[in-house]
Amino acid sequence: MDVLGISVLILLLLIGLSLVLDLMVGLHFRTSVIHVFNPFLVMEVPELIIFFFLMIAPFVYWFIKKIRKSRGQG
Amino acid sequence: MEKAKISSYQLFVLMVLFQLGSALLVPIGMEAKQDAWLAILMGMTAAFILMYIYDGLYRYNEGKPLTEFLKDILGNFLGRFVAFLYVLYFVYLAARVLRDLGVALLTFAYPFTPLFVVNGIFILVVIYTVYKGVEVIARTGELLVVLEFLLAVTFIILIVVSGLIQVSNLKPVLEEGVLPVIKVALKETVYFPFGEVIVFLMIFPYLKQPEKIKKVGIGSIALSGIFLSLFMAINISVIGINLTARSHYPLLTVIQSIELTGFLERLDIYFLVLLVIGMFFKISVFAYAAVTGAASVFSIKKPSRLAYPIGMVILLLSIVIASNYSEHISEGVNIVPLYIHLPFQVIMPLFLLVIASFKYKKKSKTADEK
Amino acid sequence: MNRTIFFLIVIGTILLSGCWNKRELTDIAVVSALAIDKNEEGKYVGTFQVINAGNIASGEQGGGGENAPIRVFSATGESLIQMSRNAAAKMPRQLFYEHVKLLVISEELAKNEGINTIFDSLDRSPNFRITTRVVLARDTEAANVVKVLTAIEKLPSEGIIKTLKSAETMQGETVTVDIHAIMNALRSPGKEPVISAFTLKGDEKSGERIQSIQSTTLDANLQAKGIGVFKEGKLIDWLEDDAASGTVWALNKIQRTVMTLDWENEIDAVALEVIRQNTGVTIEMISGKPKISIEIRAEGDIREVKNQLDLSHPNILMNIEKKLGKKLKTEIEDAILRAQENKSDIFGFGEMVYQDYPEEWKKIKADWQDVHFPELKVDVKTDIFVRQTGLRNKPYFSDFE
Structure with a gap:
């Protein structure tokens, strides 16, 4: 899961960057933090389902692969 | 690095589509007012110099992508660090373009669909393409460029025939002298879209004929620059500078104003197709560069493994990047060019070029002495 | 054997064909x-x-x-x-x-x-x-x-x-x-x-x-x-009007609506189309008395501006967000106040108390509508997010003198 670590690192750093950019536009720190997360506050149910599906899908895939591999060996 | 080869024609097409991508649709160089088209041309000229720098940089490190030769020039640790910064830069730009695309689709076609869903569906296509590798991107480009140019040419013909162009809208030329226009060119248009071709430093190594890089690069910048300038001139001459500057998508308004022979009207689909094709290549190239770059920085053997997670990062970031479109745009116009594009597109490559020239001169000298 | 099956089929088709009470x-x-x-x-x-x-x-x-x-x-x-x-x-x-x-x-x-x-x-x-x-x-x-x-x-x-x-x-x-x-x-x-x-x-x-x-x-x-x-x-x-829309908001039945905002002497100068919203209601018990908090988050696009507002500036949008939030808050609070004066719990707060605190509910159930609901403390929190501004940023009259 090194791949996951890299992605999370990139994501966190770039969220930091977008925070800095918000500050540079002239927003206050608090509002820029809110601005980072508020798009996720108003989500419809289908949207949430798609969200979780997209985020969880690789784990499911990885898991199935692992099971198959162990079966193939056994 | 994967084992892939692309032809110089494919690279040319890819670079042109990449530069036309989002720049065709959003207003650029608006501070130059009716001289925006001139600002684009000047930006293009300045971009030729950038292309020379990139080409020179690549010459010293033939066959290696940007993130690899950074390690050679700056040493293993520092090189990796700077390469990682470039990866961040590519991911960030991909997210920006994705946001542009999503918002454009939302504003004019799917007002009640959540942004996340539109972006999510699009990034899945991008992830698939990136997963398949650079050859697939190049071949897709070869196919879709025909459509893009067909649309562009018919669009120009339709606009000219329908008599909407009022050249007087472009006057006065150089209202306040040439200086403000140069300023806009150096502040804005050179970086977006032309300077962004620095991402192709990640793709040049796949070229079959490496000697043609300079030719292809300059040619593509010239072609897309002329196209962008022409489209901007059309925008301004059809709907006037005021409306162009106020619009988020001036080209859409221009397309909507075409009414010809009673049935060639409501051609909004032109905009949609141009939008999707252009944005697709821009995001794909950035995402591809980010994926291969990250793989080389963290020494991951199969870059395609990174395609999905980095695609998701781009997706999340495209949502997080700004709370509303105005924030997104004002960051894009006022801050990103100066504080992000300038260091990554100009300062760092120049710096690298200087170091590389010293380093390799020494090397060749010592080699000679031996 | 075959004959029995045959008979069953015949009798079945006659009796089970559903024409008993045909219309x-x-x-x-x-x-x-x-x-x-x-x-x-x-x-x-x-x-x-x-x-x-x-x-x-x-x-x-x-x-x-x-x-x-x-x-x-x-x-x-x-x-x-x-x-x-x-x-x-x-x-x-x-x-x-x-x-x-x-x-x-x-x-x-x-x-x-x-x-x-x-x-x-x-x-x-x-x-x-x-x-x-x-x-x-x-x-x-x-x-x-x-x-x-x-x-x-x-x-x-x-x-x-x-x-x-x-x-x-x-x-x-x-x-x-x-x-x-x-x-x-x-x-x-x-x-x-x-x-x-x-x-x-x-x-x-x-x-x-x-x-x-x-x-x-x-x-x-x-x-x-x-x-x-x-x-x-x-x-x-x-x-009617604001009371009705405040009630619909508090009922979490709003799907899409248009909110307007006065801006510097101009009435209804900004119109925001609400595209989606999220309403959450939570209940706390403070010394035996229920306290309701309503949290509403809504996002939408700006559809009309009658003032010379430069919507390309994020700070102005933030200002609009804040003012709209405040307006929505008072609208909902007024609607709740009206319901409390009517002594009629149309929002179903009582039912929520029952679901979350069944023990306490038993004590207050009998005179909920007449005594407890009118005294109920309701905390309303609203957040409005402007997402897009349509095809244009500034209005066409932005440089009128």
């Missing part, structure tokens, strides 16, 4: 809407809107039917069942209730008698659907609402339901409720029902004629107007 299409009259009034003698007056099937189909194909697409019959009775029996005496066909889409209750009936007991026969009947929509007839008899012909939609009942829906999604000052929701609210001590009302504009007599819908403007037009508030089954108040 041919030519024997039934499809009721599309039902209106309930009360006359001077205290009897229910039922008005049945029956679909004139032949006319709808021919109208589609061209020419437009000469006759009205519906026929209306009315009958009286002490109870709804009685009423429906009496109606049969006036009708050549059997009334068919499976397709009743709309139930209209008159204002008089709702005010004086209450609606507590009228739903039982509808609830009990296997033919009636409890998803039938309910509206009130305001300032007019319920019968008139089902008599009037509507334009665009051929069937008036369909027209009313669609109007209600579009008003709910586009305007956000009405709620669509069905029999099931009303019965639930009537039954529960912690909740009171709300029902949207329709009123008749124009001449009701000429609205019944087919000529009415053959002209460009209707002689009589149905219009959604206000929300009726009930207490102990009786209509006690009408909510």
Whole structure:
């Protein structure tokens, strides 16, 4: 899961960057933090389902692969 | 690095589509007012110099992508660090373009669909393409460029025939002298879209004929620059500078104003197709560069493994990047060019070029002495 | 063996083919809407809107039917069942209730008698659907609402339901409720029902004629107007405009709506179309007393600006967000205050207390509506997010002097 670590690192750093950019536009720190997360506050149910599906899908895939591999060996 | 080869024609097409991508649709160089088209041309000229720098940089490190030769020039640790910064830069730009695309689709076609869903569906296509590798991107480009140019040419013909162009809208030329226009060119248009071709430093190594890089690069910048300038001139001459500057998508308004022979009207689909094709290549190239770059920085053997997670990062970031479109745009116009594009597109490559020239001169000298 | 199977099949086809109580299409009259009034003698007056099937189909194909697409019959009775029996005496066909889409209750009936007991026969009947929509007839008899012909939609009942829906999604000052929701609210001590009302504009007599819908403007037009508030089954108040929209927000029934904002002397200078919203209600118990917090988050696009606002500037959008949030907050607080003055818990806060704190609820259940609900502390938090500004940033008059 090194791949996951890299992605999370990139994501966190770039969220930091977008925070800095918000500050540079002239927003206050608090509002820029809110601005980072508020798009996720108003989500419809289908949207949430798609969200979780997209985020969880690789784990499911990885898991199935692992099971198959162990079966193939056994 | 994967084992892939692309032809110089494919690279040319890819670079042109990449530069036309989002720049065709959003207003650029608006501070130059009716001289925006001139600002684009000047930006293009300045971009030729950038292309020379990139080409020179690549010459010293033939066959290696940007993130690899950074390690050679700056040493293993520092090189990796700077390469990682470039990866961040590519991911960030991909997210920006994705946001542009999503918002454009939302504003004019799917007002009640959540942004996340539109972006999510699009990034899945991008992830698939990136997963398949650079050859697939190049071949897709070869196919879709025909459509893009067909649309562009018919669009120009339709606009000219329908008599909407009022050249007087472009006057006065150089209202306040040439200086403000140069300023806009150096502040804005050179970086977006032309300077962004620095991402192709990640793709040049796949070229079959490496000697043609300079030719292809300059040619593509010239072609897309002329196209962008022409489209901007059309925008301004059809709907006037005021409306162009106020619009988020001036080209859409221009397309909507075409009414010809009673049935060639409501051609909004032109905009949609141009939008999707252009944005697709821009995001794909950035995402591809980010994926291969990250793989080389963290020494991951199969870059395609990174395609999905980095695609998701781009997706999340495209949502997080700004709370509303105005924030997104004002960051894009006022801050990103100066504080992000300038260091990554100009300062760092120049710096690298200087170091590389010293380093390799020494090397060749010592080699000679031996 | 073979013979037994053969016999079983034969007997089965005869007995199980489902023609026991057959009703041919030519024997039934499809009721599309039902209106309930009360006359001077205290009897229910039922008005049945029956679909004139032949006319709808021919109208589609061209020419437009000469006759009205519906026929209306009315009958009286002490109870709804009685009423429906009496109606049969006036009708050549059997009334068919499976397709009743709309139930209209008159204002008089709702005010004086209450609606507590009228739903039982509808609830009990296997033919009636409890998803039938309910509206009130305001300032007019319920019968008139089902008599009037509507334009665009051929069937008036369909027209009313669609109007209600579009008003709910586009305007956000009405709620669509069905029999099931009303019965639930009537039954529960912690909740009171709300029902949207329709009123008749124009001449009701000429609205019944087919000529009415053959002209460009209707002689009589149905219009959604206000929300009726009930207490102990009786209509006690009408909510309109801001009170209505505040109530719909607090009920979490808003789908899309337009919010307007005054800006520097200009009334309604900014219009925001709310595209989606999220309402969360939480309950806390503070020293035995419930405290409600409503948290509303909504996002939308700016659709109109009447002021020289530069929407390309994020700070201005933030300002708009803040002011709109404040406005929405007062709107909702006013709506809640109004409900507290009415002593009618239309939001179902009591039910939420029951679900989260069943022990405490037992103590306050008896006088919830009259004592505890009016004293209830409600905390409203609103967040509005502007996402896009349409195709343009500044308005075209942004450089007018």
